Amino acid sequence: MANTEPKKKIWLATPTMHGDELTYMAEAYHTNWMSTVGANINEVERLACETVGCKHAVGLACGTAALHMAMKLAGVRPGERVFCTDMTFAATVNPVVYEQAVPVFIDTEPDTWNMDPVALERAFEKYPEVRVVVIVHLYGTPAKLDELRAVCDRHGAVIIEDAAESLGATYKGKQTGSFGTYNCISFNGNKIITGSSGGMLLTDDKDAADKVRKWSTQSRDNAPWYQHTEVGYNYRMSNVIAGVVRGQFPYLQEHIDRKRAIFDRYKAAFADLPVKMNPYEADRAVPNFWLSCMIIDKNAMCRQTRGDLRASFVPEPGKSCPTEILEALAAQNIEGRPIWKPMHMQPIYTDNDFVPAVDGADVGADIFARGLCLPSDIKMTVEEQERVIEIVRSCFE
C-alpha cells in the first residue's frame, strides 16, 4: 500500500527549547515572582549586557516596544523625518509612526541586503535636517556599519540599531546591537533565541535606560500615590518570559552554529544552480545566519507577476522564480517565505519618500522579486534539508 501519510512539516524557524527554560519559569512560579519584577529579569538583563557588550539593558514586552522606546529616547517629534532601512519587517518602522514622525526609506545595497550608505548620503543631501537613522541587520547579516556610521557622524545623526534578527552576529569583532546610541533586540518566537515573546532596549547611557524603566512601567513618579508627569506604557518584560529567555541565552552560540551549518549545506548544494545565497562581507562580518535565503540570477528568472495580494508565474525549462519555488515547497508541507516586501512598496507607506543610490534604481524591489527565505529551523534534519534542496533543484529542471 502506498504511503499516503502527509510528510512531517518542515518549518521556516521555530523555537528550540533545551529544558533550562522550564526550570527558570518554574522558579518564577514557585517563588511567586509572576509579574514584571524578579530574578529572571535581572539575570537576562545582565546576560544581554555581557553578550552584546553594552552597559545597560531593559527587558521589555517585545522588540517593537524597544524600538518605540528608542524613538522616544531619540526625541523623535511629530512631523519629523526619520531615515529607515527599506527592506525589513514593518516592526522596524511602525514605531516611527507611533510618534507621528515620517519614515523616509533608504534603498538597499546588494552586498549585505541592508541600508545602502550611498543612498543614505543622498538622503541627507535632500533632507539635511534629519537627526535619526534606523539601521537593520537583515536576516542576521550585519550592515555596512563603518560606512553608515561615517555618513551619520558627518550629519550629526543618531543611530538606532534594530538588531532584532541579528543577536550574536558580529561586525569587526563587535556585537551588533552595540553600534547605535539606542539598540533593540527581540526574543519573538522565531528569532535566534526566544522567550516566546520579549525584547530589550540596549544602551550605554544610564539616564536613557532609567527613562525606559520608568516609561515602560506606566511612568510612575516617585510619590506616595499614583502620580504621573509623563505618558506611560505597559511595556515591561514578564519575569516568566524572562525565565524562558534566561534558559535560552547559554544556547545562543549553539543555535548560531547550527544555523550556519544549514546555510553552508544550502550553499554547497546550490553551487551549480543559477542562484546565490544571501551575501555577507566575510572580511568584516560574521552573521548569525538566522534565515538562509537565496536569490535567483536575473537570466534564470521565469516570468513572475505579483499583484497586491496574489502572485503568478509562467513555468519555463531551466528557469524558476520565488513564487514557483514557494508553491513547490508548500505543496510538500514545507514552509518558505518571500523576502520582506520593501517598505516603500507597502500600501501603508506609498506616500513616504524612497531614496535610492541613483535615480530610478530600486535594489530592494529587485531582491524582493528574485529572492526567498528557505527553511532554517535548527531542528530540521539533514535528510529533511535534502528534501528541500531536491525540490528547489527540481524547479530549475
Ligand SMILES: *Cc1c(COP(=O)(O)O)cnc(C)c1O
Ligand atoms: C522581529 C523583528 C522586530 C520586532 O520584534 P518583536 O519582538 O516581534 O516585536 C523588529 N524588527 C525586525 C527586523 C524584526 O525581525
